[in-house]
Amino acid sequence: MDILRFATAGSVDDGKSTLIGRLLFDSKAIFEDQLEAVERTSRDRGTEYTDLSLLTDGLRAEREQGITIDVAYRYFATPKRKFIIADTPGHIQYTRNMVTGASTADLAIILIDARKGVLEQSRRHAFLTSLLRVPHLVLAVNKMDLVDYSQERFEEIREEFTSFASKLNVADLTFIPISALNGDNVVSRSENMPWYQGTSLLHHLENVHIASDRNLVDVRFPVQYVIRPHKTEFHDYRGYAGQVAGGVLKPGDEVLHLPSGLATRIASIDTFDGPVEEAFPPMSVTLRLEDHIDISRGDMICRPNNKPQVAQELEAMVCWMADGVKLAPRSKLSIKHTTRTARALVRELHYRLDVNTLHRDESATSLGLNEIGRVSLRVTQPLFVDDYARNRLTGGFILVDESTNTTVGAGMIVEAKA
Known part of the structure; x- marks a missing residue:
């Protein structure tokens, strides 16, 4: 079975955590003791129903305020597919958390309250989703029970959001009317909305096609580790371990x-379960080559006629994640790209982007916590990169503060210069 990674986003109190709780509950993916704990907490809070949002809002501050702060990961499976859910916070002050949760997602679910319609936060979430190149987007119009399951209201929201999404890079957009509290169109089709001819949310998640989303054309294999066993029977073994970032x-x-720049051929492809006849993203494998080449961590294996860009000058969109320190020209940081680490100098800040209005502030002199902007970087050693739009693995990087070793930024390469 393949794995679908999806992230949820939405404004405060749009029902993200309730939706995930409903998915887990209706798909029989929670244990009895978990359900008993949620029922007990619901009773203690005086709630007349079992509050399924408590299954994901694990932090005490989240339960007290009724909001999501950190990224909560949950796992469940159906007979068709395995799922990893990232329940990301919706508030603007937690933009960095949403970027973290959605950066590896195959699909994003943006929740909208049917009563409130498309809000500023909804547009911000859609923009971040397109910026992070999440291939599939589902707009779940929640709380349909509070608008009497009105088809007219659903169509209004669909038209408004479709108009906004036309300005973004959204490849696949699906609209589903739901009620997370009552379970309408979450796991099974709802009888309350006979006018809706589409599938339930879970059916869509089980059947959305993700195999072609990954780049299967450009072979990219960043070397993570060189394997040289010490046992005498394997003394000739030399393998290069890593995760396939692109191609077959x-x-x-x-x-x-x-x-x-040396060329060779692949002798075999080994995995924990034995040799395989092919490797593709996101498999982790060990390559054995026919010739002995001096290869170490951070190097790249590719095709002779299809090479990544070898660059030290990068143009990138950066989401700044550090509190108390800002990104400004002349800042010196450590950059981690695939398995390679180098030092980077911020040469220029071109503009700061207002994620709500998409306005570019070219007068900005720095980026603060949760702000996004376009910067020019100079790297001390060549990196083997692709544009983020072409390959999210070889086009993304993180910035690290050398003095504290904390991650302070996440970047997406827009352009690379040799």
Whole structure:
């Protein structure tokens, strides 16, 4: 079974945590003791119903305020597919948390309260989703029971959001009317909305096609570790372990090593369960090559006629995640890109982006917590990169404060210069 990673986002009190709780509950993915704890907490709070949002709002501050602060990850499976859910916070002061949760997602669910319609936060979430190149977007119009399951209200919201989404880079957009509290159109089709001819949310999650979302054309294999066993029976074994970031690899394929530029062929592809005949994203494998080449962590294996850009000058969109320190020109940071680490200098801040209005503030001199902007970086050693729009793995990076070793920024490469 394949794995679908999806993130949820929405304004405060739109029902994200309740929706995930409903998915877990109706798909029989929670244990009895978990359900008993939620029922007990619901009773203690005087709630007349079982508050399924408590299944994901694990922090005490979240339960007290009724909001999501941190990214809560939950796992469940159906006979068709496995799922990893990232319940991301909706408030603007937690933008960095949403960026973290959605950066690896195959699909994003944006919740909208049917009574309130498309809010400023809804537009911000849609923009961040498109910025992070999440391939599939579902707009779940929640709380349909509070507008008497009105088709007219649903169509109004759909038209308004479709108009806004036309300005963004959204490849696949689906609209589903739901009631997370009552379970309408969450796991099974609702009898309260006979006018809706689409599928339930879970059916869509089970069947959305994600295999072609990953880049299967450009072979990219960042080397993470060189395996040289100490046992005498394996003394000739030399393997290069890592995660396939793009393309399809097979034994016998001609490959090129960067930065040396030497070409060789793949002798075999090994995994924990034994040799395989092909490797593709996001498999973690060990490559054995026909020739002995000096390869170490941070190097790249690709195709001779399809190489990534070898660059030290980067143009990137950066989401700043540090509190108390700002990103400004002349800032010196450590950059981690795939398995390679280098030092980076911020050469220029071109503009700060208002994620609510999409306005570019070209007079900005720095980026603060949760702010996004376009910057120019100079890196001390060449990186093997692709544009983020082409490959999210080789086009993304993180920035680290060298003095505290904390992650202070996440970046998406827009352009690379040799």
